[in-house]
Amino acid sequence: MRIAGVEMMREIDRIAVEEIGIPAPVLMENAALACIRNLDLTKGYFVVVCGRGNNGGDGFAIARHLYCMDKEVDVFYISEGSDYKTETRTNFRILKRLGVPMIPLSSETMWSFREALKDADVVIDSLVGTGVAKPLRDFLRQVIQEININSKYVLSVDVPSGMNADNGETMGQVIDADMTVTFQCMKRGFLNYDAMSKLGRVIVENIGIPGPVEAKAEKGEFLTDHALARSLVPLRDKTGFKSNYGKVLVVAGSSGFTGAALICTEAAISTGSGLVTLCSREEVFQSLVLRLKEAMSIHPDDLEDGTGRADVVVFGPGLGAGDVTFDMLLRVIKSMQENGGRSKTLLLDADGLNVLKDRTEILTHLDFNVILTPHVGEMSRLCGLSSEVIQKNRIDTARSFAQEHKCIVVLKGYNTVITDGKTAYVNPTGSSAMAQGGMGDALAGIIGSLCGQGLEPLEAAILGTYLHGYIGDELAGENYIVKASEIIEAIPGCMKRLQDSKR
Numbered sequence: 001m002r003i004a005g006v007e008m009m010r011e012i013d014r015i016a017v018e019e020i021g022i023p024a025p026v027l028m029e030n031a032a033l034a035c036i037r038n039l040d041l042t043k044g045y046f047v048v049v050c051g052r053g054n055n056g057g058d059g060f061a062i063a064r065h066l067y068c069m070d071k072e073v074d075v076f077y078i079s080e081g082s083d084y085k086t087e088t089r090t091n092f093r094i095l096k097r098l099g100v101p102m103i104p105l106s107s108e109t110m111w112s113f114r115e116a117l118k119d120a121d122v123v124i125d126s127l128v129g130t131g132v133a134k135p136l137r138d139f140l141r142q143v144i145q146e147i148n149i150n151s152k153y154v155l156s157v158d159v160p161s162g163m164n165a166d167n168g169e170t171m172g173q174v175i176d177a178d179m180t181v182t183f184q185c186m187k188r189g190f191l192n193y194d195a196m197s198k199l200g201r202v203i204v205e206n207i208g209i210p211g212p213v214e215a216k217a218e219k220g221e222f223l224t225d226h227a228l229a230r231s232l233v234p235l236r237d238k239t240g241f242k243s244n245y246g247k248v249l250v251v252a253g254s255s256g257f258t259g260a261a262l263i264c265t266e267a268a269i270s271t272g273s274g275l276v277t278l279c280s281r282e283e284v285f286q287s288l289v290l291r292l293k294e295a296m297s298i299h300p301d302d303l304e305d306g307t308g309r310a311d312v313v314v315f316g317p318g319l320g321a322g323d324v325t326f327d328m329l330l331r332v333i334k335s336m337q338e339n340g341g342r343s344k345t346l347l348l349d350a351d352g353l354n355v356l357k358d359r360t361e362i363l364t365h366l367d368f369n370v371i372l373t374p375h376v377g378e379m380s381r382l383c384g385l386s387s388e389v390i391q392k393n394r395i396d397t398a399r400s401f402a403q404e405h406k407c408i409v410v411l412k413g414y415n416t417v418i419t420d421g422k423t424a425y426v427n428p429t430g431s432s433a434m435a436q437g438g439m440g441d442a443l444a445g446i447i448g449s450l451c452g453q454g455l456e457p458l459e460a461a462i463l464g465t466y467l468h469g470y471i472g473d474e475l476a477g478e479n480y481i482v483k484a485s486e487i488i489e490a491i492p493g494c495m496k497r498l499q500d501s502k503r
């Protein structure tokens with residue numbers, strides 16, 4: 001599914017109407033019906049609040065459909081401002097002719113508006129959508145405030161009125177929606193963490209604009225969906241050997257952080273790697289070796305040999321920050337360069353990222369694939385921006401770092417961003433039920449394993465993050481929190497279900 005800002009939505013609309021010839025009223029009708037599909041139609045009394053732009057036009061059309069269904073509908077509308085756009089005027093006039101109750105909003109009607117909001121089972125917010133770019137005028141702010149204070153349930157049409165669809169910021173006052181039915185594409189601003197609390201449940205509805213039209217206007221930003229994830233699960237050949245499913249070397253674990261090494265290693269095994277080897281810091285090597293079952297081990301003195309044999313190196317979980325880790329990283333990089341890089345992948349996580357602080361230029365000269373999996377704090381150390389700035393610009397930060405350093409960035413957190421600098425994918429799965437130590441180590445092992453099984457690094461990162469969060473969501477349906485070891489246990493079953501649904 002594509003992610004779009006205001007300019008892209010306008011362009012999609014323009015191409016659909018002007019170049020393809022889909023009539024604009026058809027799009028408005030489809031938009032209205034998409035909202036109707038998501039309304040609880042067992043309810044009896046609906047209040048529709050409309051602005052003067054096309055967002056308001058959607059609302060007038062929704063009111064008509066509710067009227068046709070014999071629902072009790074009151075329409076309140078903004079009476080001051082610029083002329084109605086053509087389709088909005090058409091829908092406004094139809095309602096007038098039908099005799100649907102239509103009340104212009106003003107200081108005189110504010111009292112009856114308030115009473116209607118209180119009585120309504122559902123309030124439909126159709127004041128403004130993607131057409132607003134500057135702070136709202138006072139009267140509109142007041143209307144929004146009344147809706148927020150007095151309504152039981154609000155469905156926002158396309159965008160909660162007052163939210164900037166590009167960046168999620170509030171333009172003076174914003175509707176606090178219970179559900180947002182947005183059209184055609186996920187809006188970029190909805191991915192802003194501050195915006196999320198205003199959106200309620202987000203439903204993206206197709207309003208009859210064909211995919212190729214969207215593609216003409218796209219900006220290379222997507223939301224991973226189930227169909228994409230499913231299409232990426234590698235099919236296993238009946239005759240395959242363990243050596244066909246990738247040799248993964250995990251370089252992880254130091255004193256006090258042995259769990260990270262085990263979790264990462266086991267995640268790679270559970271995701272389907274044929275051969276997984278663990279190399280840790282010297283001081284924990286013996287104790288870790290005793291705890292491995294399916295995985296092999298190599299002593300840190302043999303790091304170059306192990307690297308040379310591996311298709312993928314996952315470097316960093318629990319390895320400890322400091323010079324020893326940095327030296328190990330340099331040895332891995334040298335060995336990968338000398339052993340026919342190109343098809344190999346180095347995934348850097350946790351301390352593998354921390355040792356790159358002020359040394360990120362190392363990344364730009366490598367012949368092999370590099371994946372970085374930072375959380376926001378690690379990203380901040382890598383790029384020098386504050387966590388606050390990064391959280392407000394997650395896609396842009398990850399994308400420009402990936403572009404500059406010729407690598408793939410997986411910027412973790414709610415709505416993890418995966419990008420190679422050209423395209424960016426936002427992962428919708430996962431939740432705070434997964435906010436536990438070890439989760440990142442598991443993700444690193446999963447992505448590393450998928451690279452070893454032949455997926456392109458970007459694909460491996462897209463599928464790995466989706467899978468990790470998807471399993472987390474399934475487990476969180478039944479549990480208050482989810483542990484990394486529970487994720488690992490559930491990986492094979494979840495992959496099998498995905499794979500079977502592909503055939």
Ligand SMILES: NC(=O)C1=CN([C@@H]2O[C@H](COP(=O)(O)OP(=O)(O)OC[C@H]3O[C@@H](n4cnc5c(N)ncnc54)[C@H](OP(=O)(O)O)[C@@H]3O)[C@@H](O)[C@H]2O)[C@H](O)CC1
Binds near residue numbers: 027057130133140
């Ligand atoms: N392709 C699609 O996705 C379709 C989307 N549809 C719907 O259309 C809206 C976008 O419609 P648009 O007419 O471009 O804009 P809005 O309705 O969101 O906003 C215009 C109205 O907002 C008023 N406005 C603008 N700035 C302010 C402000 N600062 N304070 C108060 N009011 C403001 C403006 O009034 P003016 O008097 O200032 O001109 C307009 O009344 C999209 O979101 C979808 O819902 C189509 O229906 C189908 C195709």
Ligand SMILES: [K+]
Binds near residue numbers: 156160161
């Ligand atoms: K709206």
